[in-house]
Amino acid sequence: MPALRLDSVSLCYRLARQRPPSLKEYAIHWVKGSLTYEQLWAVRDLSLTVTKGESVGIVGRNGAGKSTLLKMVAGVLPPTRGRCAVRGSVAPILALGTGFDHELTGRENVYLNALLLGRRRREIDRSYDEIVDFAELGAFIDSPLRTYSSGMVARLGFAIATGWRPDLLILDEVMGVGDSAFTVKCEKRLEAYRAAGTTVLLVSHSAPAVENGCTRCVWIDQGRLVADGDPKEVLGAYLASLGSPAAAG
Amino acid sequence: MLRLLPYRDLAWELVLRDLRVRYRRSVIGLAWSLLQPLLMMLVLHVAFSAIFRFEVDNYPVYALAGILFWNFFSQSIVHSMNALKGNAGLIQRLPVPKAVFPVAAVLSGVVNFGLALIPLFAILVATGHRLEPALLFLPVAIAIAALFTLGAGLLLSPLAVFFSDTVELIGVLLQLAMFLTPIFYPMKIVPEPFLALVRFNPIRSILEVFRDPIYYGKIPPLSHLAVASGLAIALFALGAWVFARSSRRINFYL
Numbered sequence: 001m002p003a004l005r006l007d008s009v010s011l012c013y014r015l016a017r018q019r020p021p022s023l024k025e026y027a028i029h030w031v032k033g034s035l036t037y038e039q040l041w042a043v044r045d046l047s048l049t050v051t052k053g054e055s056v057g058i059v060g061r062n063g064a065g066k067s068t069l070l071k072m073v074a075g076v077l078p079p080t081r082g083r084c085a086v087r088g089s090v091a092p093i094l095a096l097g098t099g100f101d102h103e104l105t106g107r108e109n110v111y112l113n114a115l116l117l118g119r120r121r122r123e124i125d126r127s128y129d130e131i132v133d134f135a136e137l138g139a140f141i142d143s144p145l146r147t148y149s150s151g152m153v154a155r156l157g158f159a160i161a162t163g164w165r166p167d168l169l170i171l172d173e174v175m176g177v178g179d180s181a182f183t184v185k186c187e188k189r190l191e192a193y194r195a196a197g198t199t200v201l202l203v204s205h206s207a208p209a210v211e212n213g214c215t216r217c218v219w220i221d222q223g224r225l226v227a228d229g230d231p232k233e234v235l236g237a238y239l240a241s242l243g244s245p246a247a248a249g
Numbered sequence: 250m251l252r253l254l255p256y257r258d259l260a261w262e263l264v265l266r267d268l269r270v271r272y273r274r275s276v277i278g279l280a281w282s283l284l285q286p287l288l289m290m291l292v293l294h295v296a297f298s299a300i301f302r303f304e305v306d307n308y309p310v311y312a313l314a315g316i317l318f319w320n321f322f323s324q325s326i327v328h329s330m331n332a333l334k335g336n337a338g339l340i341q342r343l344p345v346p347k348a349v350f351p352v353a354a355v356l357s358g359v360v361n362f363g364l365a366l367i368p369l370f371a372i373l374v375a376t377g378h379r380l381e382p383a384l385l386f387l388p389v390a391i392a393i394a395a396l397f398t399l400g401a402g403l404l405l406s407p408l409a410v411f412f413s414d415t416v417e418l419i420g421v422l423l424q425l426a427m428f429l430t431p432i433f434y435p436m437k438i439v440p441e442p443f444l445a446l447v448r449f450n451p452i453r454s455i456l457e458v459f460r461d462p463i464y465y466g467k468i469p470p471l472s473h474l475a476v477a478s479g480l481a482i483a484l485f486a487l488g489a490w491v492f493a494r495s496s497r498r499i500n501f502y503l
Contacts, residue, residue, distance in 0.1 A: 013501065022414035075344035078497045090344065098342040101266075112266075115259035116345050 001087055003168055003199040004050040004073060009082030010223075011043040011068055042068040044223040045082070050216075052087075052167075055200040057210030057217045057231060059238050065223040066203045070094060070172050073201060088167025091117065093174045096157035106132070106141040106148070106156060113160045127163050134189075135159035136182070155182055162186075165193050171202040187213070207235055252346045259345070263353035267328075268360060282361065283368050286316045290372070293433045305435050307376050307464075310369075314460045315432035317365045322398050322452065323423045325358035329402030330409040330416050337503040347499060348492055351402040359395050369463070381466030390459040390469075397455050397481035403488030407495035410502050426452060451480045 014037045042065045050056055058066050071077040072084050074092035099116045100109050110131055114124045132141050135156040145153060158174065169190070190213070194200060204210050210217055210231055217234035219227040227234045253260070272278040290313040298308060305311050329351035333340065336350050366387070373380060408415045430452045431439070439447050447453060458477040461469040469477075 023412040023418060024414060026412060071341075076341060077500055092342075092344065094342045099339050112262060115256075115262050116339060116343055118255055118259075118345070120255070121258040121262075 002049045003052040003054070003087050004048070004201070005083075005085045006046055006048040006073075007083040007085075008045045008047050009043060009072060009079040009084050010041060010045055011065075011072055011077060012080040013040040013042055014038075042223050043072065043079075043220075046220070046223070046225050047082075048218065048225065048228070050199055050201070052199055053194065053197050054216055055194060055202070055214045057214035058201065058203045058220065059205075059210060059217060059235065060220040060226075061242075064220050066220060067094070067172055068223075069220065070170050070201065070203060073168075074170050086168055089164075090168045090170065091161055091164070091166035092170040093158070093161045094170070094172045096154045096161075096174050098157070100145055100153065100157070102146040103144055105144055106135075106137055109145055109156065110141075110160055113157070114163065117161065119164070123164070131156075131159045131163045134163075134185070151179065151182075158186060162189055162193070165196055165198055167197070168199045168201065169193065171200065171204075173203055173205065207239065211235055253348055253352065256346055256349050260349050260353045260356060263349065264357040264360060267353065267357040271357075271361075279364075283365060286313060286320060286365060287368050287372070289316050297433065303435065303438050307378055309372055309376055310378055311435070311460070311464050312433045313369055313372055314463045315430075315456065317362065317369060318394065318456050318459050319427060319430070319432050320365070321358050321362040321394065322401075322455075323427070324361075325355045325398045326401050326405060326419065326423065327416065328354035328358065329399075329406045330419065333406050333410050333499060334413075334503070340503055341500060347496060348403065348489075351406045351492075352399065355395060355399045355402050358398065359391065362391060362394075373463070379466055381462070383462040383466050383468045386462045386468045387459070390462065393477050393481045394455050394459055396485050397451075397477075400481065400484030400486070400488035403492040404484070407492060407499055410499050411495075426450070430456060432456070451484075454480055 044065075046069070058069065060066050068077065070092070071094065072079050073086060074090060074094060075086070076092070076094070099113050101112060104112065107128075110128060111121070111124055114127075114131075115121070135152070135158075137152060137156060140148065140152065145156075148156070154174075162169070190200065200214075202210075202214070214231050216229065217227075217231040217238075218225065219234050219238045227237055271282070290309055293312045293316075294309050297303065297305075297312075332350035332354045333347060339345060340347055340350075370380075372378075405415070405419060408419075429443070429446055429450050431447060436447070454473065454477045458469045458473060461467060461473075
């Protein structure tokens with residue numbers, strides 16, 4: 001049983017040419033028969049099987065469908081066609097700090113955020129100290145979030161989202177938050193989770209991050225799978241396609 | 250709906266947050282939400298006994314019970330309609346079951362409803378109304394009202410995502426529904442052409458199950474209870490079904 005299995009999934013954003021924002025306008029357009037839609041297939045007929053413990057890096061140009069793919073796997077967007085099956089628990093980090101309320105204190109945000117991730121209050125009580133410790137917030141934890149630096153917010157977000165070892169961890173361009181010491185700490189935690197059997201799916205524009213941190217690399221372009229295999233080879237082909245390796249920066 | 254179970258702590262947290270915002274840092278916030286129905290009752294009392302001239306025994310109690318019910322019903326619907334849009338950022342980035350937001354909106358309405366019973370009891374005592382044991386039936390009546398309201402909230406909240414003007418539209422329809430519900434007038438003054446509309450208004454059935462124990466001091470007849478519970482369950486089932494069906498599309502429209 002794979003950790004993640006995508007069976008020829010496609011996802012279509014239906015963009016109305018005249019997006020009717022109101023019922024009234026919708027009715028007018030509907031009566032006139034002028035309601036037309038533009039279809040944007042962000043992911044097309046993509047199949048992928050990931051086994052437990054793999055770390056898959058996803059590369060591709062802007063707008064290739066990487067983030068849409070992660071959203072489907074995270075269960076935020078339902079596939080238009082095909083099937084997406086995930087085994088076990090998922091921790092999606094699609095953007096750090098999602099669900100933070102900047103008027104609340106760090107402590108209150110730990111609870112709110114972890115609850116949004118589907119944790120029970122008791123679980124949070126047990127892991128609270130460890131989360132705050134990992135985020136290195138110290139006495140700031142009882143100050144409102146609006147007084148935090150962006151690095152502190154990002155650290156807290158990462159600490160909460162990875163506070164419990166998931167079966168599948170989804171990272172969308174979120175590594176490298178905070179200073180380099182913190183980045184090292186994040187990577188250590190990822191490494192420990194991988195060793196314990198966590199599957200990782202990550203999108204990154206940093207070639208070294210994919211090459212060093214992943215066991216496999218998937219290149220997608222215009223929603224389709226272009227290449228899938230050894231990170232070095234796939235990255236090489238991808239970077240070559242961009243014209244110059246520097247363009248990947 | 251079953252996906253919500255692991256998220257029950259979240260629902261409660263959202264309720265507490267909503268209450269904190271509503272009563273933030275102020276005694277006035279709390280006092281006002283208790284006072285507002287009383288003032289409304291006073292206005293109605295003057296208007297209806299002095300101007301429209303109809304006789305209802307202990308009209309303040311009759312009207313206040315109706316106002317409290319209506320405030321809960323209409324405010325919860327508007328809250329749940331705003332709940333999805335207000336949490337768009339979360340819904341687009343976290344796999345949180347969307348229904349948790351309208352559910353929390355209605356639950357926080359229930360808490361407010363409960364708080365609002367305090368001034369109601371004060372008026373009961375002040376007007377010398379007899380406190381009957383039937384009042385103990387109120388939690389059941391509120392539960393029926395909550396299920397009915399949640400059904401309406403689930404039914405309507407996806408609409409607010411698809412069309413932004415529906416909240417205003419529903420506001421107008423709620424106004425209309427209020428006049429077709431015997432909140433501040435007795436059934437006996439309803440003229441013939443409108444009688445059927447008011448009598449078969451499902452909201453009336455839910456309202457009377459709540460008001461009977463307060464105003465008449467008796468538990469509503471079993472037949473009324475059966476109708477009200479049936480309506481609540483039916484509307485809840487319809488709302489849950491519609492919500493689940495539109496759930497896929499909601500993320501694309503937020």
